[in-house]
Amino acid sequence: xxxQKLVLIGNGMAGIRTIEEILKMNPDGFDITVxxxxxxxxxxxxxxxxxxxxxxxxxxxxxxxxxxxxxNNIRLYPGESVSRIDKEKQIVYTDKGKVQPYxxxxxxxxxxxxxxxxxxxxxxxxxxxxxxxxxxxxxxYAKKHKKAAVIGGGLLGLEAxxxxxxxxxxxxxxxxxxxxxxxxxxxxxxKLLQKExxxxxxxxxxxxxxxxxxxxxxxxxxxxxxxSRIKADLVVMAVGIKPNVSLALEAGIPISRGILVxxxxxxxxxxxxxxxxxxxxRGMVYGLVAPLYQQGQALAQHLCGVAGEGYKGSVLSTQLKxxxxxxxxxxxxxxxxxxxxxxxxxxxxxxxxxxxxEEEKMVGAVLxxxxxxxxxxxxxxxxxxxxxxxxxxxxxxxxxxNSIAELPDEEMICGCNGVTKGAIVEAIQTQxxxxxxxxxxxxxxxxxxxxxxxxxxELLQCTLGDSYDANQKEAICACTTLSRDEVxxxxxxxxxxxxxxxxxxxxxxxxGCSKCRPALNYYLGxxxxxxxxxxxxxxxxxxxxxANIQKDGTYSVVPRMYGGxxxxxxLRKIANVADKYKVGTIKVTGGQRIDLLGVKxxxxxxxxxxxxxxxxxxxxxxxRTVKTCVGENYCRFGTQDSIGLGIQLEKKFxxxxxxxxxxxxxxxxxxxCAESGIKDVGIxxxxxxxxxxxxxxxxxxxxxxxxxxxFKSGEDLVEMIGAFLQYYRETxxxxxxxxAWVDRLGLDHxxxxxxxxxxxxxxxxxxxxxxxxxxxxxxxxxxNKTLLRDLYQTVxxxxxxx
Ligand SMILES: Cc1cc2nc3c(=O)[nH]c(=O)nc-3n(C[C@H](O)[C@H](O)[C@H](O)COP(=O)(O)OP(=O)(O)OC[C@H]3O[C@@H](n4cnc5c(N)ncnc54)[C@H](O)[C@@H]3O)c2cc1C
Ligand SMILES: NC(=O)c1ccc[n+]([C@@H]2O[C@H](COP(=O)([O-])OP(=O)(O)OC[C@H]3O[C@@H](n4cnc5c(N)ncnc54)[C@H](O)[C@@H]3O)[C@@H](O)[C@H]2O)c1
Ligand code: SF4
Ligand code: FES
Numbered sequence: 003x004x005x006q007k008l009v010l011i012g013n014g015m016a017g018i019r020t021i022e023e024i025l026k027m028n029p030d031g032f033d034i035t036v037x038x039x040x041x042x043x044x045x046x047x048x049x050x051x052x053x054x055x056x057x058x059x060x061x062x063x064x065x066x067x068x069x070x071x072x073x074n075n076i077r078l079y080p081g082e083s084v085s086r087i088d089k090e091k092q093i094v095y096t097d098k099g100k101v102q103p104y105x106x107x108x109x110x111x112x113x114x115x116x117x118x119x120x121x122x123x124x125x126x127x128x129x130x131x132x133x134x135x136x137x138x139x140x141x142x143y144a145k146k147h148k149k150a151a152v153i154g155g156g157l158l159g160l161e162a163x164x165x166x167x168x169x170x171x172x173x174x175x176x177x178x179x180x181x182x183x184x185x186x187x188x189x190x191x192x193k194l195l196q197k198e199x200x201x202x203x204x205x206x207x208x209x210x211x212x213x214x215x216x217x218x219x220x221x222x223x224x225x226x227x228x229x230s231r232i233k234a235d236l237v238v239m240a241v242g243i244k245p246n247v248s249l250a251l252e253a254g255i256p257i258s259r260g261i262l263v264x265x266x267x268x269x270x271x272x273x274x275x276x277x278x279x280x281x282x283x284r285g286m287v288y289g290l291v292a293p294l295y296q297q298g299q300a301l302a303q304h305l306c307g308v309a310g311e312g313y314k315g316s317v318l319s320t321q322l323k324x325x326x327x328x329x330x331x332x333x334x335x336x337x338x339x340x341x342x343x344x345x346x347x348x349x350x351x352x353x354x355x356x357x358x359x360e361e362e363k364m365v366g367a368v369l370x371x372x373x374x375x376x377x378x379x380x381x382x383x384x385x386x387x388x389x390x391x392x393x394x395x396x397x398x399x400x401x402x403x404n405s406i407a408e409l410p411d412e413e414m415i416c417g418c419n420g421v422t423k424g425a426i427v428e429a430i431q432t433q434x435x436x437x438x439x440x441x442x443x444x445x446x447x448x449x450x451x452x453x454x455x456x457x458x459x460e461l462l463q464c465t466l467g468d469s470y471d472a473n474q475k476e477a478i479c480a481c482t483t484l485s486r487d488e489v490x491x492x493x494x495x496x497x498x499x500x501x502x503x504x505x506x507x508x509x510x511x512x513x514g515c516s517k518c519r520p521a522l523n524y525y526l527g528x529x530x531x532x533x534x535x536x537x538x539x540x541x542x543x544x545x546x547x548x549a550n551i552q553k554d555g556t557y558s559v560v561p562r563m564y565g566g567x568x569x570x571x572x573l574r575k576i577a578n579v580a581d582k583y584k585v586g587t588i589k590v591t592g593g594q595r596i597d598l599l600g601v602k603x604x605x606x607x608x609x610x611x612x613x614x615x616x617x618x619x620x621x622x623x624x625x626r627t628v629k630t631c632v633g634e635n636y637c638r639f640g641t642q643d644s645i646g647l648g649i650q651l652e653k654k655f656x657x658x659x660x661x662x663x664x665x666x667x668x669x670x671x672x673x674x675c676a677e678s679g680i681k682d683v684g685i686x687x688x689x690x691x692x693x694x695x696x697x698x699x700x701x702x703x704x705x706x707x708x709x710x711x712x713f714k715s716g717e718d719l720v721e722m723i724g725a726f727l728q729y730y731r732e733t734x735x736x737x738x739x740x741x742a743w744v745d746r747l748g749l750d751h752x753x754x755x756x757x758x759x760x761x762x763x764x765x766x767x768x769x770x771x772x773x774x775x776x777x778x779x780x781x782x783x784x785x786n787k788t789l790l791r792d793l794y795q796t797v798x799x800x801x802x803x804x
Contacts, residue, residue: 005033008305009094009104011084011249013038015047015450016278016294017110018066023302025074031306034076035102037094040133041081043068048291048418048451050137051158051323054165056515058480060134065449087253089271106273106305109250109261113243113279113289118153122215128237131162140238144169147235151175151224153212155182157322159240160199164324166238167203168516170543172555174205174232176212176224178241186320186331190347191354191370198327198352205553207232245280245287260287265312267301277301284315291418291450292316319380319417321373321453326702330376333383334358334366341365342389352702362388377414377454406460415457418450426458430465438462478735479517481510486735490525501526501537514540521736524623527659528731531772544621547793548779549606552599556586557606559598561615562656565630565648565668566594572615579609591620593627593665607794610780617780619656623737625664628652629677633670633687640670642687647716648676651685651723657776658769660727661734661743665700679707682740683723688712692719696726696752697744705741708749710756725762728769729755 008024010017013036021034038044042064049063071078079100086095093103115130117123127143129136140162144150150166152159155177166173175182181192182199196206207226214225215237223233245260256262256270260282267275267283278294279287288294293316300313319332337343337358346355353371357364357379363386367379382392411424429435429444438458442448448455463470477483484492489508498504501522505514514522523540544550549557561576576596580588586600595618601609610617619626628651631637633644648668658664667676670687678684680700684707686693691714698707710726713719729752734743744752755761783789 005031006105007103008032008034008106008108009102010034010036010108010110011094012110012112012278012280013040013044013078013080014110014112014278015044015065015291016112016298017108018044019295020108020110020277020298020301021076022066023299024306027302027306027308029074032106034074035104036071036076036078037082037084037096037102038078038080039083040135042134043071043078043080045134046450047133048323050131050134051161051165052452053137054131054140054162054169055323055325056165056168056479056517057325059512060137061511062480084249087249087255087274089253089255089274092273104273107275108301109255109269109274109276109280110278111246111249111280114246115239116242116244117239118212118241120212120215122217122221123239125215125217125221126219127217127221127235128215128239131158131238131240132243140166140236141169143236144171148172149174149234150236150238151232151234152238152240153224154240154242155179155206155208156185156240156242157183157320159238160195160204161323162238162240163199163204164202166236170516171236172205172551173203174207174234176207176210176226176232178209178211180209182206182208183322183329186335187329187370188335188356188368190356191329191331191368194352194354194370195322195327195329199324200553202324202326203551205555243279243289245282247280250276250280258282258285265300265314266304267297267313268304275301275305283313286315288316288318290318290320292420293318295419317380317384319376321376321451323451323453328369328371328373330367330369330373332367332376332380333364334360335368344392351704357392359389359392362390364389364392377417380417381412381414406457407464415461416445416447416450416454418454419446421445421447423461426461427465430462436462436466436470478521479515481505481512481515481518482508484508486521486525489522490529493525493529499526499530499534501540524659524661524736528772531775545623547603547606548617548621548783549601550621554600556600556602558620559585559601559606559609559613560591560595560618560620561613562618562652563595564652565628565645567630567645567649568596575613575615579612582612583609591627592629593618593620594629595620595627604794607780607784607790611784616656616778619779622659623662624657624659625652625655625666627665629665629667629681631669631671631675633668637670639673640687641689642670642692644668644670644676644685644687647685647692647719650716651720654720655723655727655773657778658727658731658773660731661736662739664727664730664740666723680704681707683707683726685719690714692716694719694722694726697740697749699739699741701739703739703741705745708744710749710753721762721766722756724769725756725765726752728765728772731769731772732765 044066046063046065049058052058053060083097084094085097095101115132129139150171151174152163153176155175163173163175181189182195183192211227212224213227215221216223216225221237223231225231247257247261250257250261261269261276261280263269263276263281263283267277269276277297297313303310322329340360342359344357356368358366364382409423413423415423426445426447435441441458448458478486492508504522519540523537527534538546583605585598589597591597628648630644630648634640634642664682666683667678667681668685669676669678678686680698684695684698691712693712694710695707696710699705730740
C-alpha cells in the first residue's frame with residue numbers, strides 16, 4: 003500500500019511531538035516531510051531560559067538529533083520556510099523553490115513574539131527572546147554592554163531578566179500593571195514575587211508605559227508616558243505572543259486569533275490540520291507545552307485512526323523557572339462574589355497559598371514559597387474535587403500524603419508531558435530503568451521544563467531502594483560533567499593554579515559561566531591561599547565593587563564595627579561623610595552597624611578614604627558580622643563577656659573567604675539577645691561555659707542552629723570555631739550556606755571529625771594560612787589606581803525619576 007504524504011510546517015515542539023506520537027502508533031503509515039524556518043533540529047525552546055541563566059548550554063537542549071530524522075525516514079528541510087499553501091491542489095511551496103504535494107498537511111508554525119510598535123522599535127539592540135538566535139544575540143550583548151531593560155513582567159520577561167543578571171548586566175524590568183505576572187498570579191503573590199526578585203538584584207518599574215525607544219542607530223534608553231526615562235544598551239521585549247497564522251490566512255483557511263480547529267485538530271479545510279500555539283480550539287489559544295502535547299496526541303490518534311475522545315481543552319498550570327523562587331498557579335486565580343477561598347499566609351517562612359472554590363468545586367490555586375503541592379492541586383481541579391473532599395484530604399492525617407511512596411498511581415508527576423506516577427513506576431519496573439535520563443527517554447517525564455526531575459529521582463529511589471545510586475554526581479554547572487568534589491580533587495592532584503587552566507585541562511566545553519567562574523575562583527583560593535592570585539573579574543559584581551548595588555543603581559557603604567561597638571569619633575566620621583556626600587539614608591542594620599545608603603559609585607573610594615575604617619564586608623561571601631549582647635559588664639543576667647569575645651572573633655576572622663556568607667553572634671546567657679540561635683556560628687554563655695551552636699539561618703530557609711560542643715575555656719572555643727569554619731571552607735559547595743551544609747553532611751559527622759584533636763589543629767593551621775593574607779579590601783582598592791579608574795571613575799548618567 004502506498005504511504006500517505008504527510009507534510010509538517012514547523013519543526014518545533016508541538017509539531018514534532020505530533021510526529022513522535024504518529025510514529026509510535028503507526029511507524030510505517032506515512033511518508034513524512036518537515037519544513038522548519040530555523041536551521042536546527044527540534045530543540046527544547048523552554049530551556050532557552052536556562053541557557054541564558056547559565057544552567058545548560060545550547061548543545062544540550064536538542065530534543066531530536068539529526069539522526070532521529072534519518073532513522074525514521076523523515077525528510078527534514080531545515081532553514082526552509084513554507085511560503086504558500088495551495089489548498090485546492092494540495093501543494094505547499096517554499097522560499098527556496100521547493101514544491102511539495104501532500105495528502106495530509108499539519109500547520110504547526112507556533113507564535114511570533116509581540117513587538118510593541120513604538121517609535122524606535124527597529125533600533126539595534128531591541129530584540130525578542132523566542133529562539134536560539136535571540137539567545138545568542140543576548141549573550142553577545144551582555145559581553146559588551148552593562149545595562150538591560152526588559153519590557154514585560156510576565157513569565158518570559160522575568161526568566162529573561164534573571165538570565166541577564168546572571169550574565170552580569172544590570173536589569174530594569176518595565177511592567178505595565180501594578181504587580182508582576184498578573185495573568186498567572188493574584189496581587190499578593192505578585193508582590194511577594196517582586197520582593198524576592200528584588201533581593202536577587204532585579205529592579206522593577208511598575209505601572210510604566212513605554213512611549214519611545216531612544217537612541218540614534220542603537221538603543222540608548224527608554225522614554226515613558228509619565229515623562230521619565232531610563233538608560234539601556236539592550237531592550238528585550240517580552241509582552242506576549244501572537245499566533246503565527248499568516249500562511250493560513252493567505253490560503254483562505256478560517257482563523258480567528260489562531261487557526262480554528264475542532265476536537266480532532268482539523269481546520270475547516272479538508273486534510274489540513276493545525277496544532278500548537280498557532281491553533282485556536284474552543285476559543286482558546288495556548289502558550290504552554292502541556293496542552294500542546296495533548297493536542298499532538300489527539301491529532302496523532304485521529305490521523306492514525308486510533309480511537310480516542312479527541313482534544314477537549316486543558317486546565318493550565320504554570321511555574322516560573324527562576325532558581326530560588328517557587329511560584330505555581332493553576333486554574334482561576336482571582337476571587338469574585340461567587341468564589342470561596344482558603345488562604346494560608348506565613349510571613350516568617352515566606353509562604354503563601356490560596357485555593358479557590360466555585361459551586362463547591364475546587365477551581366484554582368496560587369502558591370508562593372512552597373510549590374510542592376502544585377501537581378496535587380492541579381489533579382484535584384481536574385477531578386473537580388469538592389470543598390468537603392479537599393477539607394478531608396488536608397485535615398485527616400491518614401489521608402495526608404507525606405512522601406512520594408504514598409501518592410496514588412494516577413498522581414501527575416510531569417505536568418508538561420502528562421506522565422503519572424503509575425506510568426513512571428511501571429516503566430522503571432518493566433524496562434529496568436535506573437537513571438532520570440532513562441526515565442526521560444522512555445516516558446517523556448522531565449523532558450520539557452525539567453521542573454519534575456527531583457520527583458522522578460525520588461520515584462527511582464523508592465522503586466529501586468538500595469540499588470538506586472542516589473549520589474549520581476551533579477556537575478557544578480552545564481560547562482562540565484565534573485562534580486565539585488572531582489574538580490577540587492583534580493585541582494589539588496594536578497596542581498592547577500588559574501581558572502582558565504582548570505577549564506582547559508579539565509575539558510570545559512565553554513569559556514565558563516556565571517556559575518562556575520566564581521566557584522572555581524573560590525576553590526582555587528581555598529586550596530592554595532598563599533599562591534593563588536584572586537581573579538576579581540570572576541567574582542560577583544558586589545564583591546568586585548566592595549559594596550552592595552541598590553535598586554536605583556547607587557551603592558551602600560557599611561564600615562566594620564567590631565562586635566557592634568562604636569565610638570563617638572567613628573560616629574563623627576560617619577556623620578561627616580554622610581553630610582559631605584549627601585548620603586540618602588543612614589540606617590542601623592540587623593548586624594549592629596551603620597549603613598550609608600544611596601552612595602554614588604564615583605564617591606565610594608573617597609568615602610572609604612575619609613572614613614578610614616575597615617570594610618564591614620556586607621557584600622562578601624565571607625564573615626559578615628559578629629553580633630553581641632551587652633553581656634556581663636552591664637546586664638543583670640550576663641554570665642560572660644560577650645562583647646569581648648565578639649570583638650575577638652570578628653578581628654580574627656574578618657576578611658576570610660567562605661563558600662557563602664557567614665554570620666556569627668555571641669549572647670552572654672540563654673536569653674539570647676544577640677539571636678545566636680539563627681546564626682552560622684552562635685555562641686551562648688551558660689554558667690561557667692560557652693555553648694557553640696552551628697548551622698543556624700534567619701533568612702529565607704529558617705533553621706535553628708544545632709548545639710555542636712560546650713567549652714569552659716574561651717581559647718578552646720575560638721580554636722573550635724577556626725576548625726569548624728575551615729572544615730566548612732574545605733567541604734562545602736560554593737554558595738552553600740552552613741545551614742544546608744550541616745544538613746547535607748549531618749551534625750554527627752561534623753562532630754565526629756571535629757572531636758579529633760589532631761584534625762582540629764590541622765584545620766586551624768590551614769585557616770591561619772588563609773587569614774595571613776587578608777587585606778582590607780577598601781584600602782587595597784584606594785591604593786590601586788588602575789582599579790580606581792576602571793571600577794569607580796566612570797560617571798553614571800542619571801537614569802530615571804520615580
Ligand atoms: C524562553 C521561553 C521559555 C519558555 N518556557 C516555558 C515553560 O517553562 N513551560 C511551558 O510550558 N512553555 C514554555 N514556553 C513556551 C513553549 O516553548 C511554547 O509553548 C512551545 O514551544 C510552542 O510550540 P509550537 O510547536 O507551537 O511552536 P514553536 O516551538 O515556536 O515551533 C514553531 C516552529 O515553526 C517554525 N515556522 C514558523 N513558520 C514557518 C514556516 N512558514 N515554514 C517553516 N517553519 C515555520 C518556527 O520557526 C518554529 O521553529 C517558553 C517559551 C520561551 C520562548
Ligand atoms: N515558565 C513558563 O511557563 C514560561 C516561561 C517563558 C515563557 N512562557 C510562555 O511564553 C509566552 C510568552 O511569554 P510572555 O511572558 O511574553 O507573555 P505573557 O502574555 O504571559 O506576559 C506578558 C506580560 O507583559 C505585560 N505587558 C504587556 N504590554 C506591556 C507593555 N507595553 N509594557 C510593559 N509590560 C507589558 C503584560 O502585563 C504581561 O504580564 C507565553 O505563552 C508564556 O506562557 C512560559
Ligand atoms: S543575652 Fe542574656 S546577658 Fe545578654 S543581654 Fe540578653 S539577657 Fe543580658
Ligand atoms: S513538569 Fe515540565 S518536564 Fe516535567
